[in-house]
Amino acid sequence: MKYRKLTVDELEPLKSEFISFLSANGIDVALWSKYKITSLDIVDNLVKQFSELVFEKICSKIDYLSFESNNLKAAYHVKNDHTTMVIREQKNDLTPTPEGDGIEKSYLQETPDLYIYKLDRYHEEDKYKEVYNLLETGCIKSNGAKYKEMILQWAATKAASN
Numbered sequence: 001m002k003y004r005k006l007t008v009d010e011l012e013p014l015k016s017e018f019i020s021f022l023s024a025n026g027i028d029v030a031l032w033s034k035y036k037i038t039s040l041d042i043v044d045n046l047v048k049q050f051s052e053l054v055f056e057k058i059c060s061k062i063d064y065l066s067f068e069s070n071n072l073k074a075a076y077h078v079k080n081d082h083t084t085m086v087i088r089e090q091k092n093d094l095t096p097t098p099e100g101d102g103i104e105k106s107y108l109q110e111t112p113d114l115y116i117y118k119l120d121r122y123h124e125e126d127k128y129k130e131v132y133n134l135l136e137t138g139c140i141k142s143n144g145a146k147y148k149e150m151i152l153q154w155a156a157t158k159a160a161s162n
Contacts (some may be wrong), residue, residue, distance in 0.1 A: 003055035003132055005048050010016035016052065021050050058135075059128035063134070066145040076139065078131050082122045086150040090114055116154045 011018060022032055026045070035042045067074040071090035076083055122129045135141075 001048055001052065002129060003052055004136075005044075006051040006054060011047070011050075014050075017054075018050055021053070022046065045114070055132055056128055058077070061133040062131045062135075062141050064142045064147050065131070065139040066142040066146045067111065067134075067137075067139045073146075073150070074139075075142070075150045076134060077147050077151075078127055078134070080127050082120050083130055083134075085119045086116065086147060086149075086154050088114070088116045088150060088153070116150070116157055118151070118154050 006014070022028075027035070027046070035046075063078055065076040065078065068074075072087065073089075074085060074087045076085050
C-alpha cells in the first residue's frame, strides 16, 4: 500500500463516498453484508483500495503545509519533484544545529539564538506521497501565506548577512 488504511472513525464521515465506491465496483448492500461475514479479506482489500483513492485525492489538492511547535515554525512548498522547506527555530542548548548539503542558514539579526534556514529536498517517491508523509508527521494544509512570509524573511536575513 502506498498509504495507510483508513480507520473506522475516518471512514464514517465518508460513508456515502464509500457506498458509491462499492457500487462502482459492482457491490450492492446484500453482497457487502455477505462479504462482511464470510470474506473479511475481500472487505479489507476494498477498504484499502478506497483508502488509497481518498488519500490520493486529498494529497493532490495540497501544495503548501505548515508545522508549529514550541520552538519551531516550518513552512513547506511541495512541488512536483522537490519540496522547499523554510524553518524558523528558537535555538537553546539542547537544540541541534542542522547540518548537511543544501541547508542555507541565516541568523536573524534580533537575536543570535533565533535562526531561519531553507532546504530543498528532492522527493524519494512522488509528490503525493511526500504530502502524505508530511501530514502523517503532524503538518497541516495551509494556503501558502506562512511559506511566502517565511521565505521573504529568510531572503532578507540572507541578504543582510552578506
